Amino acid sequence: MKRYLMLFIYITFLFLSIFYVTEQSAEPIAEDQSRLLPVKMKAIKATDSTAEIQQVVLDANSQGDSIAIAGMQHSQGGHTVYPDGILLDMKPYNKILRFDAQEKTITIQSGATWSDIQDYINPYGLALKVSQSQNIFTIGGSLSVNAHGLDIRQGSLIDTVESLRLLDANGEILILSSNQNPELFQAVIGGYGLFGVILDVTLKLTDDEMYEIHSEPLQYDEYSDYFNESVRADEKTKMHLARISLSPDSFLEDMYVINYQETEQEDLPMEPQKLKQETLVAVPKFFLGLARLNEQGKKVFWNTQKTYSASIDGKLISRNNVMRSDSEFMEYSHPENTEVLQEYFVPVENFEAYIDDLRDTLIDEDQFNLLNITIRYVEKNEKAVLSYAKDDMFSLVLLINQGTDAKGIEDTGRVVRNMIDVTLDHGGSYYLPYFGYPTKEQMAEAYPRTSEFFDLKKEYDPSERFMNIFYEEYKQ
């Protein structure tokens, strides 16, 4: 019958369409993702030429303009904007300059994304050492926020940087590394673009490996011991991730962990696994949408997350693919609400007590719409001046849905400051790239070298050529 023929044709085209749509890689949108700080700039400059970037700095010097440097603008505290300043958009400045497969190094311009590197090195069987779990950010942006990720063996991002070139406030290009200009190097990594423009970076790479995923549920009070005995002590485990429940019936108690373990393999270089593209955005987006609605939705969301984590147990995935996890499903556009992040670091051994106190802080905050907490591990590393890893710590990334109006900002700010107080009480710290809710005192306590950082800023950029709202709010 004709209509069955039509149906058949239709289904064929349906699959073709879905195939091509998922093939089309998702281009991230360039705007401050929190939409809490709309800022009017004087001009936006974007170029792929080093000379032109240099000229932007020289022109700003002669005209007395401020420059705010921007990558993907996922930081949420005005780190990439400044009122009436020049926005230097680094995204077009994204060429790969040098690659040495033997030495395992790559030199790349700072506007390139981690995804660009992965696309380039995956065929050579190489992978990144340290990067965020998502790969949509620019290299310059990630260095400026001193990002961290899932890896538990390769140290911090700063250790993977062999050297970088910085365009300073005088328009001069300096080479920075742990040996060359070390003081400035340690200020620029995690320096929020306040010392100059990171032009290009030489990164150390490592071998791409095949990992077996191991996931299991546990309770929050078992987590520290579990991590020390079964994760950190097990040399085969290379990456680690955990989530904790926000479902009303197991709030901050139930957890699950996901470990990525090296598979037994001969000493041959592995066949590169095809880099995965983001698929089926609608499914996680739907469940996250439910979690936004109410408690029941959060219960469904948690159960789905648990079921999903159990379902991937035993699967194989390449290192490159672990380091490019999905993010598109989190994109959220609502006229009155937005989604913001918070990240808290707490020493491994204090986790249980910390979660108990955090639960007490949040238990009566009915209006505080917390959607997800993901837990990772950061090793102690105090090389960066603004280092959050004062100890071996767990990092908790919180996804929060909040109103964009004054009341939404006030309410969320109060809860956030309470949470940071709890974190600091347990010897923790918090992550700086997010909205300016914390007080100056909280920053000084979380980052003991805060005043040194701002002194260095004044020393290297006395005319405050490089400016952003974060600096304006927190400088001392």
Added chain:
Amino acid sequence: MNYKRFIFYQGTIVMASSMIFPFYILMLRNVGNSYSQFGWAYGLFALTAAICYPLIGKIADRAGDRVLLSIYSWGMALLLLVFPLANEIWHVYLLQIFMGVLGAVQKNSEKTVLARHVLKETAGKEIGNYHIWTSIAAAIAVIATGYLVDFFTISSIFYIASALFAWSGFSIMKKDKALPELQT
């Protein structure tokens, strides 16, 4: 095709097209960004429709309304599969031209079916009744989609609408022996 099925059919396709039309703008905003481009996109739609009407009118009397309605449904179902792939303004223009042709097919057929069915004496009441159901379908679709966009991506809205069109095409092609006077 009996009249009841026609109303049900129209309800479905109005629902499907109401799902996409208001939100289609969101996509135009991503692809094009000037008012003149908006103007051209919709102008092309209307222009192609105008050119096609005379031809469609003739075909309608010869081939029958049901054939045209199924062309419309399957055409829209397939066309919507291409929408999520559009990323240049000329893609949108091209899609609008096809939509113009199909839109003309639907508009004309809707009216010819009504003209062939309703009695002149009670035409006002019958067409009024007809519009109630299609408008309710449109209202439900628009409101529901407003929520859906929050949960899904814009692309999935196109797929859902496409599936609705496919279903409408599938059901309108079903043969029935009742009321042969409407089978042309």
